[in-house]
Amino acid sequence: MTEQVKKKNTSEEENPNKHNRLIQCAELILPWLIPQELASISLTCKILSQIAKTITLQRSFDASRSYESHPIPFHNLIDDRPYAFFLYTQSQIITSQSPLHRQPWGSSRFASPVAASRCPSSCDCNCDGCDQGSVSGCETLGLEDQEMGIMRECGPSCACGIQCGNRLTQRGISVKLKIARDERKGWGLYADQVIRQGQFVCELLTTQEARSRQEIYDKLTSGGRFSSALLVVREHLPSGKACLRVNIDATRIGNVARFINHSCGCGNLSTVIVRSFGGLLPRLCFFASKDIKEGEELTFSYGEIRVRSNGLQCFCGSPCCFGFLPSEHT
Numbered sequence: 001m002t003e004q005v006k007k008k009n010t011s012e013e014e015n016p017n018k019h020n021r022l023i024q025c026a027e028l029i030l031p032w033l034i035p036q037e038l039a040s041i042s043l044t045c046k047i048l049s050q051i052a053k054t055i056t057l058q059r060s061f062d063a064s065r066s067y068e069s070h071p072i073p074f075h076n077l078i079d080d081r082p083y084a085f086f087l088y089t090q091s092q093i094i095t096s097q098s099p100l101h102r103q104p105w106g107s108s109r110f111a112s113p114v115a116a117s118r119c120p121s122s123c124d125c126n127c128d129g130c131d132q133g134s135v136s137g138c139e140t141l142g143l144e145d146q147e148m149g150i151m152r153e154c155g156p157s158c159a160c161g162i163q164c165g166n167r168l169t170q171r172g173i174s175v176k177l178k179i180a181r182d183e184r185k186g187w188g189l190y191a192d193q194v195i196r197q198g199q200f201v202c203e204l205l206t207t208q209e210a211r212s213r214q215e216i217y218d219k220l221t222s223g224g225r226f227s228s229a230l231l232v233v234r235e236h237l238p239s240g241k242a243c244l245r246v247n248i249d250a251t252r253i254g255n256v257a258r259f260i261n262h263s264c265g266c267g268n269l270s271t272v273i274v275r276s277f278g279g280l281l282p283r284l285c286f287f288a289s290k291d292i293k294e295g296e297e298l299t300f301s302y303g304e305i306r307v308r309s310n311g312l313q314c315f316c317g318s319p320c321c322f323g324f325l326p327s328e329h330t
């Protein structure tokens, strides 16, 4: 054994360049690996095991992989899972044919939010702000201006840029959040600072071809150790006769909104459907429905419908808890 160690050390000393090249290659390649691959490769040698450990730490320090302006860390006092693995996106992905199969972690922070300002007066987007004929451009519309949980923002067809005051939900997550594990509900999203009523928290960013996946997810969920993040958003037309339905699935690709758990008591977040001028599909955004304390779990009601009699048990803890999570036919 001692002989072997000696031999290994001698070869490292003899080939310091080869050794350094191995580390450089490993540092480039290992961040792309999924957890199972990382675990296998860390068994092969001490160097790779150390690099794999560093990557695991990076992943648990920031679920957003540096895409958001603040790191969003995982905390787990319940079991040995350091983080939940999914591919992070900052924008909506329309189909499941996403080019994202792998994604490196720990990239440099390139998505810092731009300070809100007024958009140029040339903007003629017809949005609520512009409709009011404001000569100085679009103003930020507060939550109190939104009727029936629907809000309109400037979008791809507008002359203004991302700095426009009427693009409140388009500049990424600006509040501090963390993800913590609960014995019965799995991971959950928590406030890591005080969040004021009406403040934008995050958007549910996902792939949208979810309908066909519900059956698969149901089977996996019943086997334990799996929780899906699939939502159905319906936008009713004013006539009430038809609605646009969007299936949103954040199980494999998404952002940290995929960790928001359900509360039968409506929780502390309200969902607002945001339409942007020129944008094809509505977006589902979360705003604080009340003042939220630092450390409080962020929750909202997944819905009222419970079509499955064998639905998942609910542990929201609210006095009006129904006992089962909402479910519906997809």
Ligand SMILES: C[S@@+](CC[C@H](N)C(=O)[O-])C[C@H]1O[C@@H](n2cnc3c(N)ncnc32)[C@H](O)[C@@H]1O
Pocket (backbone or CB within 6 Å): 084, 184, 185, 186, 187, 188, 226, 227, 228, 229, 230, 258, 259, 260, 261, 262, 263, 312, 313, 314, 315, 316, 325
């Ligand atoms: C959108 S995900 C939320 C994040 C999830 N807890 C996780 O660990 O990834 C929805 C899943 O979380 C779990 N969940 C959410 N709210 C819950 C609640 N009130 N009681 C029990 N489980 C809950 C269910 O497994 C559900 O399918």
